[in-house]
Amino acid sequence: MKKTITTRLLASLIPLFAIFCLSGYWFATDLIAFQKQPLLITQSQPLKVESGTSVIKLAQQLEQQGLIQDSWKVKYLVKLEPKLASIKTGYYQLLPSDTLETLFKRLRLGQEAVFTLTLIEGKSIKEWQHTFAKSEHLVFGTDDFNQVLINNGDTSGLPEGKFYPETFHYHAGDSVQTVLQRSFDMMQMSLKQAWEGRDADLALTSPYELLIIASIIEKETGKPEERDWVSAVFNNRLKKGMRLQTDPTVIYGMGDRYKGNITRKDLREATAFNTYQIDGLPPTPIAAPSRASLFAAANPAKVDYLYFVSRNDGSHVFSATLKAHNRAVNEFQRKKK
Structure with a gap:
């Protein structure tokens, strides 16, 4: 009699277990499809990830901005793929080709947005200062050009001509002096090569x-x-x-x-x-x-x-x-x- 009851109980649980497994499979499949859906944008736009922002909170912010739907799924997506929880603070760029998967990968690797600044040859320091003033996300100091000279042992107070004209790449929050140091180093190297090879x-x-x-x-x-x-x-x-x-x-x-x-x-x-x-x-x-x-x-x-x-x-x-x-x-x- 007991054996018959146990058999019947097992027989009734098997379909429930199967349904549970199938439901879990379908939900997991839905989560994977969810992270591969394109973001709801048509043009690039900035994304700033503040310190202390979790991936779940970020997903909620994206939904509030109308960039994704069903942000609640991210909580379960992280359980399925724990590595998604590791995101780095910084200034990023959302692209029309982005999915949550590609975005979260960039955030995990800390691949922040890259900005460019072109210092044109034949221009003066004064003209370059206007270029810097129009550049986004750079941190300005006091008398940046002369400060770089001082940092390199040049106390002449004569920065004109000592910085190399080139296109430089930087991240949000980089200082003007960081860019200028690269420019200064390039000019020193080129000037040294030219002088050593002079007629x-x-x-x-x-x-x-x-x-x-x-x-x-x-x-x-x-x-x-x-x-x-x-x-x-x-x-x-x-x-x-x-x-x-x-x-x-x-x-x-x-x-x-x-x-x-x-x-x-x-x-x-x-x-x-x-x-x-x-x-x-x-x-x-x-x-x-x-x-x-x-x-x-x-x-x-x-x-x-x-x-x-x-x-x-x-x-x-x-x-x-x-x-x-x-x-x-x-x-x-x-x-x-």
């Missing part, structure tokens, strides 16, 4: 002088192929004791007074940067030179040019004599034949 006939006495000339070449060059010719003009002039007489230095010395034109009065004004009035080099670079300009400054072309004038199309006419130069000026600047 023996170079009329310069230090890497800093090379940096100054390179910055002027950068501002004067409209076409890359002319860099070594522009360099040759300046090198030849320095060797002969001639003044550089280059407009970009005058413009730099004018500062905010420059409104797009240089007058004869400007050319006669005595400033430290007016190379129509001073002998030799200006006291500092006038812009950030590119690597190409650094190496052009170190290796001028083997030509006897002393002058150049713009054709007004980005190119220049180069001349070895003042007579030939004046003809070019008449043709391209004064429009005389």
Whole structure:
């Protein structure tokens, strides 16, 4: 009799057990499908994960923002895959192609959003400061450019030209000084390489002088192929004791007074940067030179040019004599034949 009751009990429990197993399987399958569903977004948007935020709380926030549905499932998803509970704080980017699975993986690995900042060659520190001011999620300090110099043992207070123009990548919360340190290191390396490979006939006495000339070449060059010719003009002039007489230095010395034109009065004004009035080099670079300009400054072309004038199309006419130069000026600047 007891055996019969036990058999009947087992027979009645088997279907219940089967139903339980099937339900568990279906729920687990549903959870897996849930994490593979695309987020409900059509364009990229930021996601900031604060310290102390759990994956369950984050899921609730995503649902409140209308980015997912059924956030309650995440609680059970974590039980199924415990590693999903490990997320790192930081600033991330939600992508239209994201699913919860891909998002949680990035959060687990700490793959934060990457931002870019481009420091353009030929620009001054003042112009770069405007670039930094427009950049997102960077932490500013006090006098960041000079602070980087001080950190590297340079107490000159002259940051112009000492930072390399390049596109830099950073994360939210990085400091401006972190970016500038990479820029400074790259300029030091490139300047050292250019100086060590300089021409023996170079009329310069230090890497800093090379940096100054390179910055002027950068501002004067409209076409890359002319860099070594522009360099040759300046090198030849320095060797002969001639003044550089280059407009970009005058413009730099004018500062905010420059409104797009240089007058004869400007050319006669005595400033430290007016190379129509001073002998030799200006006291500092006038812009950030590119690597190409650094190496052009170190290796001028083997030509006897002393002058150049713009054709007004980005190119220049180069001349070895003042007579030939004046003809070019008449043709391209004064429009005389």
